[in-house]
Amino acid sequence: MKSHFQFTNQQRNGIFLLLAIIIGLQCVYTFVDASNKEIPSHNEMVDAFRLELDSLRLVAIEERKPKMYPFNPNYITDYKGYTLGMSNVEIDRLHRFRERDQWVNSAKQFQEVTKVSDSLLAKISPYFKFPDWVTNPKPRRSFNNYIVDNFSEEADPRDGNTLSYDQKIDLNKATTYQLQKVYGVGEKLSDRIMTYRNKHKGGFIADVELLEVYGLAPEVIERIKNQFTVKTPRVIKRHNLNTATRDQLVTIPYIDYEVAHHIIEERTLRDGFKSLEELTKVEDFPINKIEIIKLYLHL
Template sequence: MNIFKSHFWYNKSQRNGVFFLAIFVIILQSIIVFGDFFSDDKTDLNSSEVLSFHQQIDSLRAIEVENRKLKIYPFNPNYITDYKGEQLGMSLNEIDRLLAFRKTNKFINSKKEFQQVTKVSDSLLNKISPYFKFPDWVTKRNNSSNSSLRGTKQSVYKKPKPTLTTTDINKATAEDFRTITGIGAAFSERIIKYRTKLQGFSFKSQLNEVWGLEKEVAEKVLSTFNVAEKPIIQKENVNTVTFKELLKNPYIDYNLCKKIFEYRDEVAELQSVSELKKIKDFPLEKYDRIVLYLVAE
């Protein structure tokens, strides 16, 4: 009996604690059993607020998908790189064909030529060709060709062919150059502009340096025109010319100009223009053109 009494005998403060604990447990159980923790209101999934929320989510998702898509901007297909070609969906073989073609210093001037060179499929061509951007003179020439083809059933007025006034390439006018098949207004002006830069053609082969002029067309020009008189070129003293003046030489770029000045500083003074050949990596194939504008005094 003493054993049980020792377990159930408490002092006054302990009995009060047990009493309050029992009351707290009863209150807590009553709240759990009889309390209403759930609202009777149910969310209507078809309500305008819910639908509007879903539309916003769908709109944001669509924007994200659109941002992840490859954006293609107008570009010149002649300058497609490996990375650009892969982005456009071209195979490695197709890209290699294009790069090999460009190494021959030829240019693609239409989407038809692009497919002939690269051999891309019709579907890929139709996908990327709307973004092709050729030089303005190429676009005008292609449009003129298309217009002439569409107007074959109509009477087309042909301008009289210009009359040739000289066969000296250094005296020929734009109208003279346009007498050659394949030379239009753009190319005739380009030839004259390059001739001015050179201070006149000293060699017939310099015509091949005109940008974009195909070899076959250049040969037609040279079959009619020749260098009747050598131009009088203003030469610069290689020992006193400034860096900026030397860069005006159409055959000297920045790196070569720097090497010439370094060599000039090394030897103090060039006794002859031919000493330029001693410069390391000097472009000997351009020597006869470079010296047209230089003299050693």
């Protein structure tokens, strides 16, 4: 053991120096604070990135929110009323009101009928969209309507007996001579009927197309229908009124792009048409041609 603790002066100095270095480094590690050293940073750039992230987060939140589009409150369904925040009682009040064939024409009247709160009305009423004929009424243009359904059913002694369907002659196969046997149909009118029939491959679609023949009076059309009817109608493509696009609608006679746009707008407000007769509520719709237009549509 003694040999291990016997050092020369030079060795002792080396040991003391090593201990001094160790103690000095330990003191530096313990007492010197290196955390106060400034780390260079680009604060403006960081703030810019933070603002951009916040804006993107807000956009994402808005996109996740359910979107509300303008709608006609007269056609609120149970599901739509629930999504708007209406109670079942309030929805039922509206449905009972509509069952009496009455219409809500303003936000105030909507509240009177449904009894919704002021806060809910303020939230949903900005999205109410009523048809132009309600919000901006204007006189309808007058038309010379010659619709067969409005004709008088009073018998005319010159009409002759009305034949059964089997006894009637197919209008698409009738000759001018047969047509001229009808009282009021002369050579000119029979030629016009034949010209209209030949203009379309396959002839007439239905009896109502006789309204399209120039010069045929309502009573003459009735006499023709007593003796003739369309048994082999022309094949046409019919479109679903509730799904047809604007380009499909304009292929129908008497419907241009403007009327097609109004039809789609009215369809959106009503959440779909319930009958073809509702087309008469469409702005600028050619009411006097509805019987012809209905031949090309279905629900």
